[in-house]
Amino acid sequence: MEKKMAGFCIFFLILFLAQEYGVEGKECLNLSDKFKGPCLGSKNCDHHCRDIEHLLSGVCRDDFRCWCNRKC
Template sequence: MAKFQVSSTIFFALFFCFLLIASYETGVAEAKICGKMSKTWSGMCVNSGNCDRQCKNWEKALHGACHRRGFGFACFCYFKCRA
């Protein structure tokens, strides 16, 4: 019984060390995404697909989507943040 306790304690200690190592940042930087209201969109945004297309084609953004702004919806474009 004592041998089982020792081996299970070692197992959990190694497992805990593995979790710590796995969760530690490896230095790979993730690209941050920043959103701002579209400069080329006019009117209320009701279709995120159209907003996405306009942001990509006209403003060279990564993505675009409609979001609530005041009493309506506006087109927001998302870009890589500058460091």
């Protein structure tokens, strides 16, 4: 009986871990089309990409431009 219970617990543990480490869609980084001016704070860029362009996220890079993440 204990072996069945241990096997049952291991099965659900593996099932749970498989959900945590599932495959996610590929993301692409693209230059923002609508962001104006130099990108000095990633928080502003992230807000712009999410709320204005309806993309996943945004980040300022070392070229002072806003780059947005989107699903490929």
